[in-house]
């Protein structure tokens with residue numbers, strides 16, 4: 001047997017910012033720059049987008065066979081910006097008009113995905129035509145290592161297997177998120193280990209929310225020949241989305257009264273655009289800390305919206321909604337024996353514990369692996385309040401940013417959001433406006449010494465958007 005061929009690493013031209021992952025999170029800073037008329041400035045600093053798939057824009061959002069929990073308008077609003085902005089032509093596209101027409105209503109996520117793919121295509125042309133812009137498709141980032149000047153990211157061309165090194169001043173990690181099995185096996189509910197108790201009756205929300213996931217489950221439940229007993233565990237958007245999908249996408253399943261149980265730890269909050277509208281519905285379970293100080297919206301971040309909102313309002317008997325007898329709500333940590341009885345009787349249990357950031361392997365100057373904050377506990381964020389990636393001790397890794405699903409950014413200050421909010425804010429609109437803007441500010445700011453306290457005040461200069469849409 002001959003010796004294995006020596007791996008040649010090709011160095012790519014240095015860039016200002018390397019965006020790792022060309023999904024909605026990765027493109028958000030570019031869309032934010034376009035919104036504020038700074039896209040050309042950002043591109044002139046040098047931008048390379050690295051995407052392991054065949055196109056930038058859509059990421060995974062279109063895989064989900066459910067409706068959006070953000071409005072059609074907020075999707076279309078990512079093209080906002082100067083009238084003659086680089087993306088102006090995309091505003092006239094058919095899918096943009098479809099999003100605009102949906103206005104304050106929901107849209108199927110596969111259509112949102114097609115819209116974002118179109119936006120990605122438009123951005124692709126703008127970036128590829130910029131003298132210092134570059135798009136590397138079919139390139140997978142393997143790790144990124146700190147250098148005296150910034151970061152060196154190792155990439156693999158998935159078509160040829162060749163490896164490349166991309167040097168950059170800044171890196172934005174936007175590699176999306178997953179539902180790791182290792183986290184699931186540690187979950188306890190009602191005092192027992194969930195995996196041990198439920199065995200192969202237990203699945204995760206990501207297994208169900210795709211077209212194939214709904215179809216397979218519908219067949220399995222229909223084959224029971226009786227009303228099924230399904231438990232959903234979780235109080236978040238995806239838990240309610242799964243419940244809505246089960247009850248509305250499976251006509252062949254003979255759901256009976258209380259066939260579906262939603263087990264939740266937290267209160268199930270309802271979003272209202274104003275305090276007045278909440279009061280008009282006799283919805284009073286909120287205080288000053290539950291109102292966004294910027295938009296004055298009630299439970300702006302924690303509240304259910306659109307389809308999920310309607311379902312939870314029906315199940316809770318709120319706002320005069322028609323009852324939904326097929327769905328029962330069950331609060332956890334009140335009566336463990338009752339919770340276990342429901343779990344044990346279930347045909348299928350769907351865990352909706354959210355997502356964990358994929359991030360990327362990060363190495364220090366000497367090539368040692370850096371343990372990230374997100375690796376320290378099942379809830380720990382990848383980033384701080386300025387989207388900066390943190391090591392396990394909470395130290396900021398300079399010029400390394402994180403963006404997108406489950407990165408763990410929580411809006412604050414001028415960005416708004418109710419002070420009582422705990423959890424992740426995963427709406428695209430915020431990333432494409434002020435949150436992305438924060439990264440653009442940091443990337444375009446003169447480079448600074450990390451020990452210099454004025455560095456933070458530079459980042460503090462967030463341009464709060466005039467009108468809060470989401």
Ligand SMILES: Cc1cc2nc3c(=O)[nH]c(=O)nc-3n(C[C@H](O)[C@H](O)[C@H](O)COP(=O)(O)OP(=O)(O)OC[C@H]3O[C@@H](n4cnc5c(N)ncnc54)[C@H](O)[C@@H]3O)c2cc1C
Pocket residue numbers: 020021022023024025026050051052053058059060061064067068069070109139140141142174175176177209238358360403404405426427428429
């Ligand atoms: C069920 C569900 C419903 C949602 N509904 C909404 C909604 O209604 N409204 C809303 O605003 N948000 C919604 N979100 C949240 C969010 O907008 C989407 O999850 C969105 O897809 C997140 O974008 P992302 O770029 O972070 O991740 P992804 O969409 O997963 O994109 C990540 C990209 O990175 C690439 N990548 C990954 N690793 C590498 C690597 N090592 N090298 C190179 N490329 C890599 C992938 O190929 C992919 O293109 C929803 C999320 C979920 C899970």
